[in-house]
Amino acid sequence: xKPSQSVVFRFGDAQFEQFGxxxxxxxxKKRLRPQTAAVLAQLLERAGQLVVHEELIQAVWGxxxxxxxxxxxxxxxxxSALGAGYENVIETVPRRGYLVRVAVARDVxxxxxxxxxxxxxxxxxxxxxxxxxxxxxxxxGARVIVLIAVGWLGFLHLSTPEPARISxxxxxxxxxxxxxxxxxxxxxxxxxxxxxLSRIPGAHVIARVSTQAYAGQDVRLAGRELxxxxxxxxxxxxxxxxxxxxxxxxxxxxxxxxxxxxxETRAADVDKTARQxxxxxxxxxxxxxxxxxxxxxxxxxxRNPAAEELALQAWAAWNRGSPADVARAKELAQQALALDxxxxxxxxxMASWHLRARISQSLPAEQxxxxxxAAAQRAMDIDPQHTLVHTVYGAAKVLRGQHxxxxxxxxxxxxxxxxxxxxxxxxxLSYLMRGQPEQAIAQYQRALSISPRDPRLSRFHRxxxxxxxHNHDLPSALHHARLATQAPMVDRTAWAMLASTCxxxxxQPCTDxxxxxxxxxxPNFTIAQGESEWPPARAGFTVRHQEYLNGLKxxxxxxxx
Numbered sequence: 001x002k003p004s005q006s007v008v009f010r011f012g013d014a015q016f017e018q019f020g021x022x023x024x025x026x027x028x029k030k031r032l033r034p035q036t037a038a039v040l041a042q043l044l045e046r047a048g049q050l051v052v053h054e055e056l057i058q059a060v061w062g063x064x065x066x067x068x069x070x071x072x073x074x075x076x077x078x079x080s081a082l083g084a085g086y087e088n089v090i091e092t093v094p095r096r097g098y099l100v101r102v103a104v105a106r107d108v109x110x111x112x113x114x115x116x117x118x119x120x121x122x123x124x125x126x127x128x129x130x131x132x133x134x135x136x137x138x139x140x141g142a143r144v145i146v147l148i149a150v151g152w153l154g155f156l157h158l159s160t161p162e163p164a165r166i167s168x169x170x171x172x173x174x175x176x177x178x179x180x181x182x183x184x185x186x187x188x189x190x191x192x193x194x195x196x197l198s199r200i201p202g203a204h205v206i207a208r209v210s211t212q213a214y215a216g217q218d219v220r221l222a223g224r225e226l227x228x229x230x231x232x233x234x235x236x237x238x239x240x241x242x243x244x245x246x247x248x249x250x251x252x253x254x255x256x257x258x259x260x261x262x263x264e265t266r267a268a269d270v271d272k273t274a275r276q277x278x279x280x281x282x283x284x285x286x287x288x289x290x291x292x293x294x295x296x297x298x299x300x301x302x303r304n305p306a307a308e309e310l311a312l313q314a315w316a317a318w319n320r321g322s323p324a325d326v327a328r329a330k331e332l333a334q335q336a337l338a339l340d341x342x343x344x345x346x347x348x349x350m351a352s353w354h355l356r357a358r359i360s361q362s363l364p365a366e367q368x369x370x371x372x373x374a375a376a377q378r379a380m381d382i383d384p385q386h387t388l389v390h391t392v393y394g395a396a397k398v399l400r401g402q403h404x405x406x407x408x409x410x411x412x413x414x415x416x417x418x419x420x421x422x423x424x425x426x427x428x429l430s431y432l433m434r435g436q437p438e439q440a441i442a443q444y445q446r447a448l449s450i451s452p453r454d455p456r457l458s459r460f461h462r463x464x465x466x467x468x469x470h471n472h473d474l475p476s477a478l479h480h481a482r483l484a485t486q487a488p489m490v491d492r493t494a495w496a497m498l499a500s501t502c503x504x505x506x507x508q509p510c511t512d513x514x515x516x517x518x519x520x521x522x523p524n525f526t527i528a529q530g531e532s533e534w535p536p537a538r539a540g541f542t543v544r545h546q547e548y549l550n551g552l553k554x555x556x557x558x559x560x561x
Contacts, residue, residue: 223252321455435540526560
């Protein structure tokens with residue numbers, strides 16, 4: 001595959017590569033978040049010109065509804081990454097936009113493979129240390145993986161096929177770890193990530209035992225010899241009681257870094273942290289790998305993509321989550337089904353589209369739920385073991401009000417795929433509708449810990465806010481209502497949640513702001529219209545929900561019919 005070309009901007013002794021978001025200032029190498037990189041690229045492309053707020057938001061986020069804080073945060077991250085000596089590169093023009101004041105050179109080059117991963121900091125909390133029982137379990141698991149790897153290596157000896165469409169390997173993590181228990185942490189983490197990545201639909205993941213020889217090797221060499229398109233690597237280091245992990249996903253054809261993130265924990269907590277990090281990384285890489293592979297397919301087969309490729313592109317568009325991407329996902333899935341009506345991934349995308357249509361009320365409730373049920377059932381009939389199929393099937397049952405059946409199905413999905421946040425999201429909704437807010441809170445907190453940058457983040461926080469309100473914890477409800485309105489893609493009903501909680505704490509400015517934003521997005525909003533979102537509920541929900549409705553009345557909304 002031909003390496004992608006990238007625009008490189010140079011100013012002073014700084015260099016920014018648009019394709020990968022890599023920023024080098026003097027000898028320091030950093031990688032910006034995708035949205036932050038896109039904002040910087042827009043400003044550098046138009047150096048010397050005023051770029052107004054609206055143009056930047058449209059160029060970077062398109063039709064997605066974002067708050068003004070999203071753009072301000074990106075500018076702050078750019079200035080922080082540039083550091084001392086570059087304070088005046090980006091000038092803020094009050095109430096209008098931003099202006100790059102320095103001379104910028106622009107040229108085209110291949111991807112920068114040597115950039116180090118970013119250092120976004122996350123932390124995990126308490127758990128138990130690694131035990132001898134745990135080490136025995138790891139050793140037994142390793143023996144099983146050896147047998148699997150021997151079979152795989154024997155197959156490679158007979159033939160060396162083209163890499164699978166989504167093929168990955170987790171390389172040994174580099175770094176310094178003191179003590180026997182902590183030394184096991186790197187291997188345990190890699191083992192859990194390998195296991196969870198194997199659950200990505202259509203993925204082929206090399207057993208860990210086959211990757212040990214590639215510690216510290218060039219990712220392109222590892223990819224070529226292992227026959228994979230992507231590798232996960234990183235470093236794990238210990239300093240006294242602190243353990244830091246920097247992980248990345250690299251393309252083995254170009255060496256480009258698609259994703260990286262840093263995690264931190266205490267040395268005493270490494271056992272539980274390994275599982276938490278593995279779940280979170282697997283979910284992130286699921287979205288990242290599918291998106292990268294869909295783009296590769298679109299580039300290579302733009303004229304006549306096969307059904308499987310169309311379905312993969314549809315799922316990648318669905319994962320991106322914007323309204324335009326969701327519409328595109330439906331279109332691609334329908335095209336895939338026209339070529340092959342047994343595409344499980346396409347049926348799963350169609351089920352997901354109908355689920356969203358029900359919650360957003362863009363289709364009549366019965367039509368949306370029936371469509372979700374039919375598509376999910378079709379996917380289950382074709383392949384009941386396909387990853388994530390049980391999530392859409394269980395979600396359809398939640399929206400139908402069949403909560404006990406939904407719980408059984410969703411718990412099965414979580415047991416086999418613990419890194420998928422949507423399963424926790426719908427299980428939380430099921431608990432909420434049965435009047436069990438404490439159980440709902442636990443599910444939404446789990447979804448947020450696995451996928452803190454999820455496209456559905458606004459909805460996660462909104463439902464968590466409501467669960468806290470049902471549990472009589474108004475401060476936590478208000479906190480998460482605010483977070484729901486600060487997410488990159490804001491669910492319009494999040495403003496109703498904020499209006500209600502602000503009214504309940506008698507914060508009139510907050511109530512007025514939230515009410516105005518909701519009416520701008522939903523001009524004819526009434527309490528009855530908002531409540532039509534909910535699936536069939538039990539008596540426990542109805543009783544606990546009265547406080548939320550009282551808040552909306554205090555905010556000045558009409559009851560409606």
